[in-house]
Amino acid sequence: MREISPPLSIEVADVTVAYANGIVALRDASFKLGPGVICALVGVNGSGKSTLFKAIMGFIRPVKGSVRIAGKSVEQARRGKRIAYVPQSEEVDWTFPVNVWDVVMMGRYGHMNFMRLPSATDKRIVAESLDRVGMSDFKERQIGELSGGQKKRVFLARALAQRGSIMLLDEPFTGVDVTTEETIISLLRALRDDGHIILVSTHNLGSVPEFCDHVVLVNRTVLAAGPTDDVFTEKNLTLAFGGVLRQFHFEQSTIQEHDGRTVKLLTDDERPLVFGKDGHLEYKDREGREKLVKEREKEAGK
Amino acid sequence: MNLLTPFQYSFMNEALMISALVGAVCAVLSCYLVLKGWSLMGDAISHAVLPGIVAAYSMGLPLAVGAFASGLLCAVATGWIKSSTRIKEDTVMGIVFTGLFALGLVMFTKIQTEAHLNHILFGNILGIERDDMIQTIIAASVTLVVVLVMRKDLLLFCFDAAHARAIGLNTSMLYYVLLSLLAGTIVASLQSVGIILVVAMLVTPGCTARLLTDRFDRMLLIAVASSVLASCIGVYVSFFINGATGACIVLAQALLFALALLLGPKHGLIARRFRA
Numbered sequence: 001m002r003e004i005s006p007p008l009s010i011e012v013a014d015v016t017v018a019y020a021n022g023i024v025a026l027r028d029a030s031f032k033l034g035p036g037v038i039c040a041l042v043g044v045n046g047s048g049k050s051t052l053f054k055a056i057m058g059f060i061r062p063v064k065g066s067v068r069i070a071g072k073s074v075e076q077a078r079r080g081k082r083i084a085y086v087p088q089s090e091e092v093d094w095t096f097p098v099n100v101w102d103v104v105m106m107g108r109y110g111h112m113n114f115m116r117l118p119s120a121t122d123k124r125i126v127a128e129s130l131d132r133v134g135m136s137d138f139k140e141r142q143i144g145e146l147s148g149g150q151k152k153r154v155f156l157a158r159a160l161a162q163r164g165s166i167m168l169l170d171e172p173f174t175g176v177d178v179t180t181e182e183t184i185i186s187l188l189r190a191l192r193d194d195g196h197i198i199l200v201s202t203h204n205l206g207s208v209p210e211f212c213d214h215v216v217l218v219n220r221t222v223l224a225a226g227p228t229d230d231v232f233t234e235k236n237l238t239l240a241f242g243g244v245l246r247q248f249h250f251e252q253s254t255i256q257e258h259d260g261r262t263v264k265l266l267t268d269d270e271r272p273l274v275f276g277k278d279g280h281l282e283y284k285d286r287e288g289r290e291k292l293v294k295e296r297e298k299e300a301g302k
Numbered sequence: 303m304n305l306l307t308p309f310q311y312s313f314m315n316e317a318l319m320i321s322a323l324v325g326a327v328c329a330v331l332s333c334y335l336v337l338k339g340w341s342l343m344g345d346a347i348s349h350a351v352l353p354g355i356v357a358a359y360s361m362g363l364p365l366a367v368g369a370f371a372s373g374l375l376c377a378v379a380t381g382w383i384k385s386s387t388r389i390k391e392d393t394v395m396g397i398v399f400t401g402l403f404a405l406g407l408v409m410f411t412k413i414q415t416e417a418h419l420n421h422i423l424f425g426n427i428l429g430i431e432r433d434d435m436i437q438t439i440i441a442a443s444v445t446l447v448v449v450l451v452m453r454k455d456l457l458l459f460c461f462d463a464a465h466a467r468a469i470g471l472n473t474s475m476l477y478y479v480l481l482s483l484l485a486g487t488i489v490a491s492l493q494s495v496g497i498i499l500v501v502a503m504l505v506t507p508g509c510t511a512r513l514l515t516d517r518f519d520r521m522l523l524i525a526v527a528s529s530v531l532a533s534c535i536g537v538y539v540s541f542f543i544n545g546a547t548g549a550c551i552v553l554a555q556a557l558l559f560a561l562a563l564l565l566g567p568k569h570g571l572i573a574r575r576f577r578a
Binding site for chain 1: 466
């Protein structure tokens with residue numbers, strides 16, 4: 001049952017959020033998203049990413065400005081069960097006595113009567129959602145007995161079971177293996193192609209150009225918002241992260257001419273680990289390593 | 303006097319029945335409190351009911367009404383002070399509930415009552431009167447029915463309040479429902495274990511069950527079973543030692559917890575040692 005009236009959109013207009021202790025977490029934040037988009041919310045810790053999430057879900061009321069979802073208030077959108085939320089792994093009590101099936105079924109609660117008795121449809125949707133994230137074999141497991149990636153997939157299945165049209169994911173790639181990351185990304189792409197709006201809060205910069213169409217850069221306000229190609233520039237990122245971003249300047253490192261284009265760069269968004277042509281470990285600074293540079297040159301010369 | 307002597311007295315049979323009912327209600331609620339991390343809240347509300355009881359007594363109201371009102375007052379005041387200052391919740395609670403408890407003690411000495419302070423503080427189930435018994439049964443039954451009807455919503459609220467809110471559940475309503483249930487349970491248990499020890503009834507059965515299972519439905523059943531058993535053992539034993547029924551019940555609870563801690567099949571200390 002999709003509403004016929006206004007097309008799906010999220011409109012954040014001049015939102016200012018202040019907490020009871022007087023701290024202004026977000027000032028005059030504005031951006032707009034249309035249907036069928038994966039948007040990254042990028043910023044350092046404490047930049048107001050989660051505040052913006054909470055404002056979009058209606059958990060905190062802005063002192064100024066408004067959030068509209070498909071032209072309606074957040075409360076109305078929530079009553080329509082349109083917003084699904086995938087929490088950060090740190091926010092979940094993994095020792096809680098519930099199993100995978102129970103958690104995914106929680107996504108259906110909004111659709112059930114007040115006794116929360118699941119219908120055949122609810123069960124079918126839960127089974128489908130588990131299948132879609134490849135967790136059907138684990139439905140009897142207590143949630144604490146899963147790996148980091150499996151845990152994430154369970155909560156993704158819960159969001160799928162909710163059948164919302166907007167999905168908010170908080171740091172979905174933290175503590176997750178590569179297979180799960182790929183599963184998540186291809187799932188999100190499929191949802192986007194169905195017209196969903198997907199908002200991903202992340203500080204994992206490398207993954208952003210891979211799968212996000214839009215980027216919203218946050219630092220106490222919205223610094224820039226728009227298509228990834230336009231917004232995800234070095235200038236904007238420096239603005240968003242200040243001096244906090246780790247940099248690896250190839251021209252200042254121990255990497256040399258003869259390494260050509262075969263340099264390997266490994267990173268989990270911490271400091272990158274760089275190997276030169278012959279698998280040599282490379283250092284960020286040449287200074288103090290002149291001996292090493294000379295040795296490498298000799299090797300290349302022979 | 304042989305082992306069956308206690309059952310020849312009607313007051314003993316009544317005490318066994320009431321304490322089993324109270325044990326069951328406390329056990330159900332304890333599962334939620336343990337999972338939500340509200341043990342201190344249970345302690346706080348149970349102490350905070352004292353001024354309400356004294357006030358209700360002097361006004362001729364049912365004691366349960368006063369207890370319920372002042373228990374909720376404690377929780378609401380705690381919530382309000384926490385959200386409008388920089389002080390953390392546990393600290394605020396520590397101040398509010400001791401303050402209310404002290405107020406209750408002062409009121410008690412000022413207002414002439416026929417009630418015994420000891421009975422309020424430590425329970426008096428062997429000498430329970432008809433009115434108190436009816437109040438206890440009503441408070442226990444109402445609480446039990448509400449928890450069982452709302453058990454899934456309350457569980458979701460304990461597990462992931464943000465998700466509950468996102469799918470349109472009224473989480474502030476659930477917060478107050480859980481608080482009211484807690485206050486109701488405390489009112490129900492006043493007669494059996496009293497204000498001071500009721501927190502044990504509100505925490506121990508849930509903890510015992512938590513050690514024995516990973517499923518919530520089973521946790522509820524195990525908690526109820528262990529709590530009813532402990533309540534009956536406590537009442538039975540206290541007959542022979544001539545008193546301190548509340549303390550005997552709490553000791554039996556602690557004993558069952560210790561057994562679960564040692565002998566639990568999966569999370570027990572011995573099973574763990576063997577696996578390591």
